[in-house]
Amino acid sequence: EAGVAQSPRYKIIEKRQSVAFWCNPISGHATLYWYQQILGQGPKLLIQFQNNGVVDDSQLPKDRFSAERLKGVDSTLKIQPAKLEDSAVYLCASSSHYEQYFGPGTRLTVT
Amino acid sequence: QKEVEQNSGPLSVPEGAIASLNCTYSDRGSQSFFWYRQYSGKSPELIMSIYSNGDKEDGRFTAQLNKASQYVSLLIRDSQPSDSATYLCAVRDTGNQFYFGTGTSLTVIP
Numbered sequence: 001e002a003g004v005a006q007s008p009r010y011k012i013i014e015k016r017q018s019v020a021f022w023c024n025p026i027s028g029h030a031t032l033y034w035y036q037q038i039l040g041q042g043p044k045l046l047i048q049f050q051n052n053g054v055v056d057d058s059q060l061p062k063d064r065f066s067a068e069r070l071k072g073v074d075s076t077l078k079i080q081p082a083k084l085e086d087s088a089v090y091l092c093a094s095s096s097h098y099e100q101y102f103g104p105g106t107r108l109t110v111t
Numbered sequence: 112q113k114e115v116e117q118n119s120g121p122l123s124v125p126e127g128a129i130a131s132l133n134c135t136y137s138d139r140g141s142q143s144f145f146w147y148r149q150y151s152g153k154s155p156e157l158i159m160s161i162y163s164n165g166d167k168e169d170g171r172f173t174a175q176l177n178k179a180s181q182y183v184s185l186l187i188r189d190s191q192p193s194d195s196a197t198y199l200c201a202v203r204d205t206g207n208q209f210y211f212g213t214g215t216s217l218t219v220i221p
Binding site: 031033040041042043044045048050055056089091093095098099100101102103104105 | 115143145147153154155156157160162199201203206207208209211212213214
């Protein structure tokens, strides 16, 4: 069974630029999550999708972050414009009923 | 706010010893509990899940759950240098949302 796929793996941008991340969940997993992980901290939920609907986006900075999950499968997370404090690892995860599995993550550096 | 707390460590144990990692959670209604291992520069990897009170063993790993005390632990027997990593405790609520602790850094000394 293929795992959660993410791209790109690394991205370096300047502040005020935009960036987009892509995620393909494990086949059949209805729930998809985007997390932000800052060094030394646990993953922080940004947004949770159930199929193509948003379940929780209360911690998503909506003035600069957006996410969508078209057709209930792939998802994209966008940041526009980026700030220095957005430097972090962005993790995508998916789950069926019980367990959650992470993709490899995208390491974003904003200079 | 649902919280998951772990000692950040670092925890150091000699090779072959038992490593004990602890976690407490605030939401008494939580039903599912997980331990993830995260190597430096890598994403979290699921290593144990536990859903009912008591112990669950998988190889060298044992997860322990006490819902009355809102406490979860992970024991690693015969610790190996390859076990050196950060261990994240996670709790899933009824809305299928996961809450993570900040992780405990474990170093196994050869």
